[in-house]
Amino acid sequence: xxxxxxxxxxxxxxxxxxxxxxxxxxxxxxxxxxxxxxxxxxxxxxxxxxxxxxxxxxxxxxxxxxxxxxxxxxxxxxxxxxxxxxxxxxxxxxxxxxxxxxxxxxxxxxxxxxxxxxxxxxxxxxxxxxxxxxxxxxxxxxxxxxxxxxxxxxxxxxxxxxxxxxxxxxxxxxxxxxxxxxxxxxxxxxxxxxxxxxxxxxxxxxxxxx
Amino acid sequence: xxxxxxxxxxxxxxxxxxxxxxxxxxxxxxxxxxxxxxxxxxxxxxxxxxxxxxxxxxxxxxxxxxxxxxxxxxxxxxxxxxxxxxxxxxxxxxxxxxxxxxxxxxxxxxxxxxxxxxxxxxxxxxxxxxxxxxxxxxxxxxxxxxxxxxxxxxxxxxxxxxxxxxxxxxxxxxxxxxxxxxxxxxxxxxxxxxxxxxxxxxxxxxxxxx
Amino acid sequence: xxxxxxxxxxxxxxxxxxxxxxxxxxxxxxxxxxxxxxxxxxxxxxxxxxxxxxxxxxxxxxxxxxxxxxxxxxxxxxxxxxxxxxxxxxxxxxxxxxxxxxxxxxxxxxxxxxxxxxxxxxxxxxxxxxxxxxxxxxxxxxxxxxxxxxxxxxxxxxxxxxxxxxxxxxxxxxxxxxxxxxxxxxxxxxxxxxxxxxxxxxxxxxxxxx
Amino acid sequence: xxxxxxxxxxxxxxxxxxxxxxxxxxxxxxxxxxxxxxxxxxxxxxxxxxxxxxxxxxxxxxxxxxxxxxxxxxxxxxxxxxxxxxxxxxxxxxxxxxxxxxxxxxxxxxxxxxxxxxxxxxxxxxxxxxxxxxxxxxxxxxxxxxxxxxxxxxxxxxxxxxxxxxxxxxxxxxxxxxxxxxxxxxxxxxxxxxxxxxxxxxxxxxxxxx
DNA sequence: GATGAATGAGTTTTCATTCAT
DNA sequence: GATGAATGAAAACTCATTCAT
Numbered sequence: 043x044x045x046x047x048x049x050x051x052x053x054x055x056x057x058x059x060x061x062x063x064x065x066x067x068x069x070x071x072x073x074x075x076x077x078x079x080x081x082x083x084x085x086x087x088x089x090x091x092x093x094x095x096x097x098x099x100x101x102x103x104x105x106x107x108x109x110x111x112x113x114x115x116x117x118x119x120x121x122x123x124x125x126x127x128x129x130x131x132x133x134x135x136x137x138x139x140x141x142x143x144x145x146x147x148x149x150x151x152x153x154x155x156x157x158x159x160x161x162x163x164x165x166x167x168x169x170x171x172x173x174x175x176x177x178x179x180x181x182x183x184x185x186x187x188x189x190x191x192x193x194x195x196x197x198x199x200x201x202x203x204x205x206x207x208x209x210x211x212x213x214x215x216x217x218x219x220x221x222x223x224x225x226x227x228x229x230x231x232x233x234x235x236x237x238x239x240x241x242x243x244x245x246x247x248x249x250x251x252x
Numbered sequence: 253x254x255x256x257x258x259x260x261x262x263x264x265x266x267x268x269x270x271x272x273x274x275x276x277x278x279x280x281x282x283x284x285x286x287x288x289x290x291x292x293x294x295x296x297x298x299x300x301x302x303x304x305x306x307x308x309x310x311x312x313x314x315x316x317x318x319x320x321x322x323x324x325x326x327x328x329x330x331x332x333x334x335x336x337x338x339x340x341x342x343x344x345x346x347x348x349x350x351x352x353x354x355x356x357x358x359x360x361x362x363x364x365x366x367x368x369x370x371x372x373x374x375x376x377x378x379x380x381x382x383x384x385x386x387x388x389x390x391x392x393x394x395x396x397x398x399x400x401x402x403x404x405x406x407x408x409x410x411x412x413x414x415x416x417x418x419x420x421x422x423x424x425x426x427x428x429x430x431x432x433x434x435x436x437x438x439x440x441x442x443x444x445x446x447x448x449x450x451x452x453x454x455x456x457x458x459x460x461x462x
Numbered sequence: 463x464x465x466x467x468x469x470x471x472x473x474x475x476x477x478x479x480x481x482x483x484x485x486x487x488x489x490x491x492x493x494x495x496x497x498x499x500x501x502x503x504x505x506x507x508x509x510x511x512x513x514x515x516x517x518x519x520x521x522x523x524x525x526x527x528x529x530x531x532x533x534x535x536x537x538x539x540x541x542x543x544x545x546x547x548x549x550x551x552x553x554x555x556x557x558x559x560x561x562x563x564x565x566x567x568x569x570x571x572x573x574x575x576x577x578x579x580x581x582x583x584x585x586x587x588x589x590x591x592x593x594x595x596x597x598x599x600x601x602x603x604x605x606x607x608x609x610x611x612x613x614x615x616x617x618x619x620x621x622x623x624x625x626x627x628x629x630x631x632x633x634x635x636x637x638x639x640x641x642x643x644x645x646x647x648x649x650x651x652x653x654x655x656x657x658x659x660x661x662x663x664x665x666x667x668x669x670x671x672x
Numbered sequence: 673x674x675x676x677x678x679x680x681x682x683x684x685x686x687x688x689x690x691x692x693x694x695x696x697x698x699x700x701x702x703x704x705x706x707x708x709x710x711x712x713x714x715x716x717x718x719x720x721x722x723x724x725x726x727x728x729x730x731x732x733x734x735x736x737x738x739x740x741x742x743x744x745x746x747x748x749x750x751x752x753x754x755x756x757x758x759x760x761x762x763x764x765x766x767x768x769x770x771x772x773x774x775x776x777x778x779x780x781x782x783x784x785x786x787x788x789x790x791x792x793x794x795x796x797x798x799x800x801x802x803x804x805x806x807x808x809x810x811x812x813x814x815x816x817x818x819x820x821x822x823x824x825x826x827x828x829x830x831x832x833x834x835x836x837x838x839x840x841x842x843x844x845x846x847x848x849x850x851x852x853x854x855x856x857x858x859x860x861x862x863x864x865x866x867x868x869x870x871x872x873x874x875x876x877x878x879x880x881x882x
Numbered sequence: 883g884a885t886g887a888a889t890g891a892g893t894t895t896t897c898a899t900t901c902a903t
Numbered sequence: 904g905a906t907g908a909a910t911g912a913a914a915a916c917t918c919a920t921t922c923a924t
Contacts, residue, residue: 053908078374080290084894096910099895161374164288175434182435203439207448210432211425218424224385225392226420229413238417246456263883294919306885306922315919473904498794500710504898516901516906525898584708584791595854602855623859627868630856634848635841642840644805645812649833658837666876683887714915726889729916 048173049107053100062101065091067115070108075154079109079162109162110170116155117177123148124184133191135244141188142212142243143236149216150232156220178213185209189247200250208247215239258383259317263310272311275301277325280318285364289319289372319372320380326365327387333358334394343401345454351398352422352453353446359426360442366430388423395419399457410460418457425449468593469527473520482521485511487535490528495574499529499582529582530590536575537597543568544604553611555664561608562632562663563656569636570652576640598633605629609667620670628667635659678803679737683730692731695721697745700738705784709739709792739792740800746785747807753778754814763821769870771818772842776866779846786850808843815839819877830880838877845869 051059069090073082084105088098102108127144130137149156186209193200261269279300283292294315298308312318337354340347359366396419403410471479489510493502504525508518522528547564550557569576606629613620681689699720703712714735718728732738757774760767779786816839823830849865
């Protein structure tokens with residue numbers, strides 16, 4: 043949240059910065075969805091944001107800053123939604139299913155945003171990349187934690203490394219729902235997709251930790 | 253192969269077309285790896301290919317043609333390697349493991365190429381996209397087939413839709429090894445990665461098809 | 463002094479105008495020294511002056527006004543210093559030496575300012591140029607007067623035109639000390655420079671007026 | 673001459689480079705004369721040169737390269753003219769007069785060019801400045817040499833440092849004729865100016881070396 | 883078939899100036 | 904009187920593409 047201040051602005055009023063950047067991000071995302079980062083011009087972003095090109099540059103330094111702001115914001119949104127959905131005391135099979143379902147649902151809702159983000163991440167300036175990758179790992183950590191507690195409660199002994207891999211798998215399967223919609227949508231509803239992926243996982247891990 | 257003729261050239265000599273395009277693709281891939289499609293100029297590609305910008309345009313119509321050629325060629329390479337690795341009569345658990353291992357190995361070897369391809373696919377001209385997505389499905393089909401035969405041999409009844417999902421999972425896990433190397437490489441060797449993913453899958457599906 | 467009122471201000475309080483403009487000129491000179499007039503932005507000038515861009519524009523109309531104010535101020539400073547240094551009743555060879563030395567010393571002290579002024583004068587709006595050139599001639603006149611009195615006292619007959627040329631020479635040699643410091647500093651101290659230039663001049667003119 | 677290759681061009685044909693750069697320099701000088709370097713746009717230069725903005729940038733990298741090319745070319749022109757005018761075996765008072773007269777004449781002819789050059793030199797990129805200042809010193813050296821031979825032939829003993837100063841004076845007086853034309857033209861013809869400056873110098877130095 | 887010079891529309895970014903608060 | 908957010912014209916520079924040789 044306050045990390046957005048990573049990108050300097052020549053405007054002083056922080057309240058205003060927040061407002062304008064929100065407009066900017068909103069405008070940018072819808073353009074990036076349509077034509078990608080490189081084919082979107084800063085002028086278009088300014089226009090879509092509802093202000094002039096001059097004003098746009100009062101709130102960022104370079105076009106790449108916009109991309110960073112966009113990625114940052116999408117991560118925050120996803121994370122916030124996930125964290126709101128997942129706080130279980132006791133972790134059972136059912137809990138895991140709910141967790142995965144919640145996450146997949148979010149990825150379904152934010153499909154376009156997520157698509158944009160992962161396709162343009164490579165265009166981020168080198169120095170901003172680590173910040174973004176860190177956020178990705180934080181999301182993995184959410185499921186690592188969930189799985190770890192599941193195994194602990196079951197009394198199974200599974201290595202951290204293995205758990206991490208399963209968590210990565212979950213995260214990637216969520217993204218996959220967005221990225222491969224051209225193929226998956228024809229055959230699965232989100233519910234079916236969720237159910238089958240969950241079963242595959244739970245059967246797999248229960249077998250392993252036996 | 254002959255599909256490459258999708259991209260017209262003003263040169264007649266097909267032998268020459270093939271040679272020049274190979275040079276082009278090779279040069280382009282190494283540039284795309286480094287700086288991505290959009291940040292690579294046609295001049296750079298011409299130079300890296302060993303001929304002039306004028307000559308480059310004798311063999312393609314637009315810059316995007318190069319991207320198509322590149323994607324097409326990478327797919328062909330991956331497919332060819334996979335098909336060479338997988339032709340089993342009898343499909344057992346072991347066979348599946350070998351299949352996955354072969355595929356992951358190929359994805360590991362062609363890591364950069366695959367990264368490039370999936371990140372730039374969205375820049376393909378609309379009309380070329382289906383061709384490329386079709387190739388993606390062909391790759392999925394390879395594992396669909398493998399799994400189908402595995403279940404048949406086991407006498408399990410599993411729906412095509414479910415099998416297709418598992419196949420997608422395998423394909424995505426191969427790509428994931430390339431895309432998330434920044435995170436995975438720290439914790440897993442390709443062998444460990446392969447083994448764990450295989451176990452998760454086989455345990456999962458054996459359980460399901462019981 | 464009152465000529466500065468050439469530049470209109472929307473502020474009424476003349477005392478305030480003076481204060482603000484002094485701050486402005488000081489800030490501007492140091493920036494112009496560093497990066498020249500064109501590469502300095504009005505925002506930077508406002509900041510260096512200690513007030514906002516809005517306030518800056520309460521005291522000037524255009525960026526060029528600042529340049530005028532700067533030039534004007536430097537001339538005033540040089541002139542004032544010269545006039546303070548030169549008021550001789552009786553003009554002898556020695557007096558001339560003192561005059562030249564005083565002038566060169568001032569040019570040495572105000573080196574950066576003078577450099578700035580002469581390099582940016584051409585950027586003054588056409589209508590302000592005459593005012594500034596007039597000041598330049600006033601400085602020439604100081605030495606014309608000195609030389610005229612020297613010749614009169616010696617009883618030599620030398621034309622006004624010739625005297626004017628010598629005066630121009632002196633003025634230019636002072637500027638030259640600033641402009642060519644990159645070359646002169648390596649070989650001469652200000653004292654040596656002054657002495658040799660003075661000797662060359664005095665020997666030259668004494669010979670001529672014989 | 674070959675030093676112009678200091679500025680890289682993406683065009684290979686050196687003959688063409690020379691032609692285009694000549695056009696460019698010619699166009700640029702006339703624009704710089706009129707409005708200075710900063711107020712002249714690259715598009716204007718391209719247009720004045722008779723080709724498109726794209727073509728302009730095939731022959732230079734940045735706008736500042738043009739300034740360098742312009743300065744370089746003016747120096748070369750001045751130097752070449754001077755060297756053609758001055759090659760005396762025996763150096764007498766008369767020779768010196770001829771030398772000065774020739775130099776002043778050149779400065780009179782190339783007045784605008786010289787004005788442009790000295791006013792914009794400060795805008796040269798840092799790394800190009802030394803090249804240009806070196807050329808300035810070469811011009812000083814021409815007169816150092818002349819004066820040295822004059823004194824030697826007369827048998828006078830005068831230090832190198834003193835001679836260098838006189839040479840600088842000559843160079844500066846030539847420039848002064850261009851820079852202060854607004855004041856000097858009213859009172860002197862080039863001939864009168866030359867004659868009086870020569871007399872002042874020769875009387876001065878003859879007196880000194882006595 | 884190969885070359886590379888020419889083109890100019892299009893891109894990012896800057897900055898003097900205004901004006902509502 | 905002071906502030907600083909907003910503006911948009913203008914600037915430097917790029918690059919895919921063409922076409923005469």
